[in-house]
Amino acid sequence: MYVDINSAQPLEKHDFPSLPLPGANVRRRWKAGEVEFVLQKDAPSWSGDDITCLLYALSAWLDGAPIAVCTIEALDLRSLSSSLGVSEKELKREHGVHGHLASPQVAGYSKEGREELGAPGFNVADEEAVTSFLQEYLLDSLDIVDELVVL
Numbered sequence: 001m002y003v004d005i006n007s008a009q010p011l012e013k014h015d016f017p018s019l020p021l022p023g024a025n026v027r028r029r030w031k032a033g034e035v036e037f038v039l040q041k042d043a044p045s046w047s048g049d050d051i052t053c054l055l056y057a058l059s060a061w062l063d064g065a066p067i068a069v070c071t072i073e074a075l076d077l078r079s080l081s082s083s084l085g086v087s088e089k090e091l092k093r094e095h096g097v098h099g100h101l102a103s104p105q106v107a108g109y110s111k112e113g114r115e116e117l118g119a120p121g122f123n124v125a126d127e128e129a130v131t132s133f134l135q136e137y138l139l140d141s142l143d144i145v146d147e148l149v150v151l
Contacts, residue, residue, distance in 0.1 A: 001108045001115045001141045003060075003068045005035060009111040010065030016109055018045050018052035018073060020059065022066065028131070029151040032144050036061040036151070039131060050079045053101055055124055058134035060142055069109040070137045072124055075102040106133075108141060 011019060020043035030037045040057045044050075053076045060068040078100045081088035088100070095102040104124050106117035117137075122129040135148060 001068070001110055001112070002143070003110045003112070003141050005062060005067065005142050005144075008062060008067040010062075010067055011069065011109065011111060013046045015111065016114060017047040017049040018054065018071065018107075019047070019066070019069060019109060020044075020054050020057040020071070021046045022059075027127075030135075030148040031151055032139065032146040032148050034062060035067075035142060035144060037135065037138065037148065039134070041127075051076055051083060055104055056127075056130050056134065058131075058138055060138050067110065068138055068141055070134045070141075071107050071109070072104050072120055072130060072134075073107060074104045076100060077102060106137075108137060110141075 020040050024043045025040050026038055027041050028039045038059045038061060043054050043057055045052060053074050055072045055074060057069055057071045059066045077088055077091045081091050104120055106120050108115040108117060124130060
């Protein structure tokens with residue numbers, strides 16, 4: 001995903017049901033140039049949708065609005081089961097998991113669309129590995145070469 005920060009349009013609540021709720025469960029903040037980066041953990045979705053569990057989200061903000069987001073997310077099979085009227089046990093079997101969450105997936109979001117990046121190649125319980133991956137993805141997507149400064 002490439003996002004031109006000079007012409008990027010802000011993401012809005014109705015763009016994607018699984019965008020993180022701004023300001024919820026913020027872990028850390030950084031800045032690079034004019035762009036602020038906000039790391040969230042276990043944030044609720046902006047839309048109120050509970051089918052997607054946002055394990056981590058890193059949002060890029062410009063002029064007070066998010067322009068790009070990278071998430072590590074998983075389907076909540078309990079919620080999906082209820083929504084579809086399908087057995088949770090059947091969904092667990094279909095997804096090959098024993099818990100209530102499907103396997104984590106990485107996704108990138110911008111006004112232009114959603115990019116599915118597949119399964120993370122690291123342990124999602126390792127917050128430093130997660131943070132490093134999300135930062136690298138968004139910095140590359142926004143073509144930012146400035147160093148991140150902790151806020």
